[in-house]
Every structure is written in structure tokens, then in C-alpha cells.
Amino acid sequence: MPEGVVTPPPAFPRGEAVGRWEGMLRFMRSAGFRFALLFAVIFIGASALFALVLWYATAGSLDRQTDAAVRTDALGLIERWREGGPGAVSEAIADRLASDVEGTAIYLLLDANDARLAGNLDRWPPGLPPEATWTFGTVQREGAQIEARLYAIELGERYSLVVGRDVAEKQKLRTLLAEGIAWAAVAAAAFALLGAAVLRRAVEMRLRPAALTAQAIAAGDLSRRVPISQRADEFDRLGGSMNDMLERIDRLMAGVRGVSDSIAHDLRTPIARARAKLEEALGEQTDAETLRAAMEQGIADLDHITRVFGALLRIAEAEAGARRAAFAPLDLVPVLADVAEFYGAVAETGGQSIAVDLPVRLDVVGDRDLLAQAVGNLIDNALKFTPSGGSVRISARAPARERIDIVVEDTGPGLSATDRARAGERFFRADASRGTPGSGLGLSLVRAVAHLHGGDLFLEDASPGAPVRGLRATIRLGVA
Amino acid sequence: MRILLVEDDAEVARFVRKGLAEAGHNVEHAGNGRDGLFLAASEPFDILVLDRMLPGGVDGVRLVETLRAQGNRTPVLFLSALSAVDERVKGLKAGGDDYLVKPFAFAELLARVEVLARRPTMDAPATRLRIADLEMDLLARSVTRAGKRIEIQPREFRLLEHLLRHAGQVVTRTMLLEKVWDYHFDPQTNVIDVHVSRLRQKIDKGFDRPLIHTVRNAGYMIRAEA
Amino acid sequence: MVCDMLRLPILALVVAAPVFATGAEPVARVTTDSPDYCRELAQRLAPMPGARTEPARSLAEDGLRLCENGNPRSGVARLRRAIRAARLEH
Numbered sequence: 189m190p191e192g193v194v195t196p197p198p199a200f201p202r203g204e205a206v207g208r209w210e211g212m213l214r215f216m217r218s219a220g221f222r223f224a225l226l227f228a229v230i231f232i233g234a235s236a237l238f239a240l241v242l243w244y245a246t247a248g249s250l251d252r253q254t255d256a257a258v259r260t261d262a263l264g265l266i267e268r269w270r271e272g273g274p275g276a277v278s279e280a281i282a283d284r285l286a287s288d289v290e291g292t293a294i295y296l297l298l299d300a301n302d303a304r305l306a307g308n309l310d311r312w313p314p315g316l317p318p319e320a321t322w323t324f325g326t327v328q329r330e331g332a333q334i335e336a337r338l339y340a341i342e343l344g345e346r347y348s349l350v351v352g353r354d355v356a357e358k359q360k361l362r363t364l365l366a367e368g369i370a371w372a373a374v375a376a377a378a379f380a381l382l383g384a385a386v387l388r389r390a391v392e393m394r395l396r397p398a399a400l401t402a403q404a405i406a407a408g409d410l411s412r413r414v415p416i417s418q419r420a421d422e423f424d425r426l427g428g429s430m431n432d433m434l435e436r437i438d439r440l441m442a443g444v445r446g447v448s449d450s451i452a453h454d455l456r457t458p459i460a461r462a463r464a465k466l467e468e469a470l471g472e473q474t475d476a477e478t479l480r481a482a483m484e485q486g487i488a489d490l491d492h493i494t495r496v497f498g499a500l501l502r503i504a505e506a507e508a509g510a511r512r513a514a515f516a517p518l519d520l521v522p523v524l525a526d527v528a529e530f531y532g533a534v535a536e537t538g539g540q541s542i543a544v545d546l547p548v549r550l551d552v553v554g555d556r557d558l559l560a561q562a563v564g565n566l567i568d569n570a571l572k573f574t575p576s577g578g579s580v581r582i583s584a585r586a587p588a589r590e591r592i593d594i595v596v597e598d599t600g601p602g603l604s605a606t607d608r609a610r611a612g613e614r615f616f617r618a619d620a621s622r623g624t625p626g627s628g629l630g631l632s633l634v635r636a637v638a639h640l641h642g643g644d645l646f647l648e649d650a651s652p653g654a655p656v657r658g659l660r661a662t663i664r665l666g667v668a
Numbered sequence: 669m670r671i672l673l674v675e676d677d678a679e680v681a682r683f684v685r686k687g688l689a690e691a692g693h694n695v696e697h698a699g700n701g702r703d704g705l706f707l708a709a710s711e712p713f714d715i716l717v718l719d720r721m722l723p724g725g726v727d728g729v730r731l732v733e734t735l736r737a738q739g740n741r742t743p744v745l746f747l748s749a750l751s752a753v754d755e756r757v758k759g760l761k762a763g764g765d766d767y768l769v770k771p772f773a774f775a776e777l778l779a780r781v782e783v784l785a786r787r788p789t790m791d792a793p794a795t796r797l798r799i800a801d802l803e804m805d806l807l808a809r810s811v812t813r814a815g816k817r818i819e820i821q822p823r824e825f826r827l828l829e830h831l832l833r834h835a836g837q838v839v840t841r842t843m844l845l846e847k848v849w850d851y852h853f854d855p856q857t858n859v860i861d862v863h864v865s866r867l868r869q870k871i872d873k874g875f876d877r878p879l880i881h882t883v884r885n886a887g888y889m890i891r892a893e894a
Numbered sequence: 895m896v897c898d899m900l901r902l903p904i905l906a907l908v909v910a911a912p913v914f915a916t917g918a919e920p921v922a923r924v925t926t927d928s929p930d931y932c933r934e935l936a937q938r939l940a941p942m943p944g945a946r947t948e949p950a951r952s953l954a955e956d957g958l959r960l961c962e963n964g965n966p967r968s969g970v971a972r973l974r975r976a977i978r979a980a981r982l983e984h
Contacts, residue, residue: 285926286938286974291971296922308925308931309924310922310923313922329927330966330967354924502853505752529823533862533863537862561855564855568856630856
């Protein structure tokens, strides 16, 4: 598989025969499965927490109620002991037993010789220690063994008291609750698995278009794009990004093709021309002087070709965005002022004037050298085509928050609309300029630099409708 | 001057050696990085001219890094077919002093070699630069010739200063573009020529002898003799 | 709280214990589920001032009858309610 291409999740049905075990392993490693597992774990965890809280609130509450009742009862009896000794306690016990409508009270009072003084137990519950302890014990009622909550106390010198409650009913309730929760757990687990499966399928389905497209592209069909649904959700955004990436790759590849085309086709011409001149010089009856001149011309031609090649490379570099890594924050105003001054000398010689209209400061993030070269190219063109006495105006503005416009206007003949449209093409030279030096790459570079900085190049008439149209070239930059 | 040339391409090496020898310099040649490193480390040279892409495991950048790590401060001029700005920066960061892209005109190479190997003829801390009857006061930003004060713009001032600091040496157009304007591109038209011509109007015209000379196929030079 | 959850198995063990615990002490028995206690409650009720008024009287009657017919637990419960009702009257 080519590098850098997204491999679709292996959970997709491929229609190939894979070993059962292998298939299972891959299934378990799939992100869809892991998501589903996560969902199931969270769901079951939540259910368990819920059950715990429910248990605490119900069964736990029942227990707490029972204990509170026993404690109050015991405290009351201890009070009676303090007031009136064993006799008072016995009386109290009998009294309470007589009004125990629920039928759950348990009492037993033993004296120092373990003789029964009061209560409704026939003996001290086996295994129940005599000190102040809380336990659960068993007692017999009507032949059946039931559980009871028991509290044993020592009264005074070796009198023992047991206060307790029959918790059989409560136990039944608890059992009921536990059963209910167990069934609920089973249902929750089933639901978790079902939900997980549904979730996994949903994720799979949403991911399918992107994965299928990636597969197709990896197989070689670069024209494919990810279909976007109307939902505008994260998957759509992913698909959109993938499409943007593919568009960019397409553009880059077209650019590369374009450069190779230019190099192959358009450089052949100057190379052929240079060669022809040299060959010509060889052929005729020429003296040393003419030969020498021909060689010098040959060198000049080769230098020209080198420069054209260098310019092509620079344009390709700019278009590929490679130099964006070297961007730095800078103030555009001194850069523009310098370039204007640089070409100012040329303007002086040509009888033209350069006017500069710049704000105090314009901050931008970009490549100083490329920007200087781009603006320089525009000024160079303007000076080339503006007659003596004309003027060139350089200005810069930030018309909106994310934009900077650099404008170079001249008072030359301007470009026709058709020429304007084609001006960005490599090696395009408008008819009027065919006699002038230059390779026709200047505007290509300006456009490439504008694109690199997140903007574009615009060409229009400086004074439309006027007898002298002039050209207005605007480099629009995005502000970082 | 003693120059070490480390270049694996035989034709280019021959061409460069011949040219430098004709210009009066002593040229040693190594065909690969290892030999070059050995020579550079063991003998004193005034300047090293290195190709970046060298066979044998030690390329130009590594060579310079090793030399600099050893404390060798000999000036280094890189020759390279790699023109991208990242490559230039890499070469200079490794310790190189200048970077020339192939193909190059020999005059360019010669001019840069001489400028690098012989540090500016006028020392940096100087506040006045002078040649013949031309005087430049760097503090007052004034230029006078034969006692007469000459009006000069800031950029022209820097241009003249650069020429004066390299008086007697050839300064190519590319060098001026890089050092005076800090531009690393090729302006398709001869803007530099226009600037020099304007400077000449101011400081040479009307005086007894011209100081700024054009060196054919190379660049410019400021010097007192004709 | 966790102990609560373990109560079920503990209960099971405890209930089953007598099966395994051969020779262990017999379990304490609740003595207030017997006809004897029924009569004891009736005797306690009789002297009370509200014993003859409704609902105490009919509750006591029902209680005693249940006790005689072999449902001592329900009988005891009725009699206890009778005692409670009688007490409330005064």
C-alpha cells in the first residue's frame, strides 16, 4: 500500500477468505469493536452503580431502621434497669411483648445463674457473646429457622439482656430485591451488548464512504472524492478535509506536470536557438573576432537559459508551498519602500516617476525575499510599459482584518481583457511586449507568491474608459 | 593565495583550477570529501572552495562542520547545484561563509573568492573610508571628493561604502544585490547597473579621474589607478 | 454495605447449617407463638378498663378463637392489637 494513505478499518467485509481465528483477532482490534466495548463497559458500570445506590437506599435503609429500633429499645430497658433493677426490666419486657403488634420483638433477660427472668426466648442464643455486641443470629419460630438481629448487653453484675428483632420479612424483601436486580443486570448486559453492536455498526456505516474512497484512491483512481452527506458532522468534516487534501494533491501534480511541460517545451526553444547560433558561427568563413563574439553570445544565451530555469524553479517552489515553513513576521512597509527605491533609479533613467503611498506599518507573516521579488516584478513591468513622463504608483492597504492589498498602478497602455486573463500563464507574453527582454515568467511568479501567502493576483484597468488605460496590479495577501 | 578546491566533477575542477591559477593563486585539489578534509586540516589555506555534494561519505556540509568543530576558521565558499533557500541556509549554518549556485560565471567565483579570502581592505571599526581624493565619513554620513561635498541618498551611500570596503576587489552585481539590498533573487533587468551608473554621475563626473570601474563580464571595482 | 449483599448466601448457609451441624447446640426458640402465651395475653387484657369496649373485645375474641384453632401466631397478634386498642381508649 502506498505510504501516507489511510488504511480502512479492517472490520469491513472484504469478501476475501481469512482464517477464522485471524478474522476474530482483527475484529477485536478494530476501533469499532473497541468503541462498542467502551460503550458496553460504561453502560454496565452505570447500571451497577445504579443498582448499588438502589440497594443502599432500600435494603440498607431497612437494616438501618431495624438497628435503630433495637438500639432505642435497648436504651430504654437500660434506663429501667437503672431505675428499678431486674424487676423493672422484666415488667418492661412483658409490657412491650404484650403490645408488639408486628410480632417481631425478641427479648431475653438472664440472671447471674443463667436463669430466665423475662423475654420470649427459651435460651440464650448459642454463639452469642454476652458483651455489648451486634450480631445476626438464628431463632426458631413455629418450627422454622429464621434470622434475627440481636443486641446483647451485660446489665450490672452478670445479668445478661438480649434485645432483638425478627428480620425474616425484611430478608424476604431483600431476596426479592436481589433477584430483581439480578434480572435487571442480565437485561442490562443484554442491552449493553445490543447497544454496542448498534453503535459499532453506526460508526462503521458513517466511516464507510471515506474508507471506500481511500481504498479506491490507493488502488489508483485519483479522481475519486469522499461523498459528503448533509449532516455536516465530524465524519463529514473528515471527508471534507480528505477532499481538500486530494484537491491539493491534484493541483500539485498538475503543477508538476505544468513545470515539466514548460521545461521540456519552452526551454527547448532558447537552447535550440543558442545551439543554432553557435553552429552557424562554426560553419561560415569566420575570423577569430566573429568566433569570439559568437562564443560570448553563446555564454550569454546559456546564462539566460539558466536564469529562466532558476525562475521556473522558484515559481515551482512557491507553488508547492515549500517556503511557507520559512515564513516570519515582518513589517511590509519598509520592504515595499525599499523595492520602490530600488527601482527608483531605473525610473529616473527612464524619465518616469514612482510615487509611494504606504501606511505607517503593515504587519504580515511571509517571505520577505519572495514578496520583494513579486512587487519588484510588477514595478519592473510597469516601468517597462509606461512611456517616459508617465508614472507608477505603489500603495498598500489593509482593507479588511485578514487582508492586505499591495497595488502597483501605471499610466501605460494597459492590457486587454483577454490578455489580462492569460497573463498568469507561464511564458505568456502579450503581443506588445514581444520585443522587450524578459522571459514571460514575471507574472507567473507574482501569482505563485500571492497564492503562497494565502491570496491572489488581480489585474484590471487603472483608469477604465480613459484614453490611457493603464494597468492596476493588485497582490492580495491573507494576514496570518 | 593558497586555495583548496574540493570538487568531484573533473571538468568543473579543471576549469576552476585553471582560472584561479591564471589569476595568480595556488590551487590544491581533492576529488572527494575525505581527502579534502585531510588536506584542509593538515595544511593552512587562505580559502576553501567546496562542492556540496561529494562522494565518499563526507559531503561538503559535514566537512565544514568537522573543520569548525576543530577550531578551523578558514573561510569557506560552497558551490552547489542545490539552489533552494533551505539548502543555502543549511550550508551557511554549518559554518560556510558564502554560497554560489551552479552554473556560475567564473568571474563571479573569482570575485567572491578574493573578497572572502582577503577580508575587507578597510577594517570595520573605521569611521572614515578614503580612496584617492574621495572621502566618506560614516558617522556624519557625508561624502566629499576633492574637498567638495556631494549630495548622496542613503542607498547610494551604502553602495559606495560597500565598494570602498572592497576597494581593489571585484564586486559582482549579485554580491551587491545580496549585501547592499539583502535580495536573493535575480531582477530580470539591470537595476544594479542603473544604480552604479547614478552613483558614478555623482562621484566621478566632473572630477579628474574615474574611481568606479566596470570589470567586463564580472562587475565593478573602485580603485585609484586607472 | 457489601456485607448486606453477602447476607443472602450467609442466610442460605445459616439455614442449611443445622443439616451440617450435627451435635451442635439447638437454636433458641421464640416462646410467644404458643397458645399458652395467648392465654397470658388474655389474662393481661381482662383487668384493663377498655377490655370490654369495641374494638378490643371482638379482637380478643377473634384472637382466642384463632389460638384454639391452631393459629397461635395470628391469635397472639389479634390479642396484642386488642391490648393496644384497650390502652388507647384510656
